[in-house]
Amino acid sequence: MQLDNRAQTLLKALVxxxxxxxxxxxxxxxxxxxGLDLSPATIRNIMADLEELGYVASxxxxxxxxxxxxxxxxxVDTLLTVQHLDERAVDPQLRLPAQAAQPHKLIANAAQMLSSLTQFAGVVLSPRHESAFQQIEFLRLSEKRILLVIVAPGGDVQNRLLLTDVDYTPAQLQQSANFLNQNYSGLAFDEVRGRLQHELRQLRDDMGRLMQTAVEASSEALAESADEMVIAGERNLLSVSDLSSNMSSLRQMFDMFEQKTGLMQLLDVSSKASGVQIFIGGxxxxxxxxxxxxxxxxxxxxGRIVGTLGVIGPTRxxxxxxxxxxxxxxxxxxNALSQP
Structure with a gap:
């Protein structure tokens, strides 16, 4: 049912x-x-209609x-007048180019800034990494134990421990890393897998197995890092009476932060839409x-959507x-994550 102007004005004032x-x-x-010139009786009648329609409750x-x-x-959909916010009020660290700050630091800064400016909780779902690498290195830790170092195109670094059947020498590890970096840097791991199977036939089997293992571990490492979520300011919500009024509410709220599953699903859903989205609990x-x-x-x-950020707070x-x-x-x- 479409509300008339008087009902909309009263609902806006009430909210x-x-x-x-x-x-x-x-x-x-x-x-x-x-600001309406209405009698108290007329206002009560309109409010009774709004209550019957489910917009207000007593x-x-x-x-x-x-x-x-x-x-x-x-x-929020039709009656809200959004305030103008001066961008200078926002943390200047987010204006740094990607070369001047690690992406994970920018993500943490964004979550902290959202929390600080709103006094609620700030949340950022980390960027979805492309399944590709810029550089791979091997470091021999001990016999049959190798540290795999993966550098993503954006500069993020991931480490994985490889347990091998063969005790590779430092020279073999360097040769394998050089081969991967010279031939496959910047390619998606799915493409690298196929080309490795075809092109490594001329190399010794144990070297081929090492490279295949490294590609699989690298792909898994970048996929896992894409699911990380940074939350800042959860404790701010303890001072919000609407959310901390009873132990049941507190338990529900911190279960959400601990498990993160529903929150990550919500952020993932919002990444598929453009602009600001508002999710109201009920x-x-x-x-x-x-x-x-x-x-x-x-x-x-x-120019490509890679993640989602937001503020968690009370409905009020x-x-x-x-x-x-x-x-x-x-x-x-x-802007900070994009190349100049």
Missing amino acids: ERYIADGQPVGSRALSKIS PHTSAGRVPTPRGYRLF ESQLLPMDEMSVVTAPYEAN MAYERVIPIVDITSRLLS
């Missing part, structure tokens, strides 16, 4: 007042803050009303609490301020 002070909003207060302890998840959804099975919302945005590297948050913080952070992180 804004409730976000500001957390108290149920009565008809008398609405008559003062809405707590048992008060004659006033509070917004429901459906009311918040209508508010609407999504991926969030454990009606009182929790997540504001997300995807970020890019060289100042969306008009949080939305531009998330939006600007995603754009600055995209």
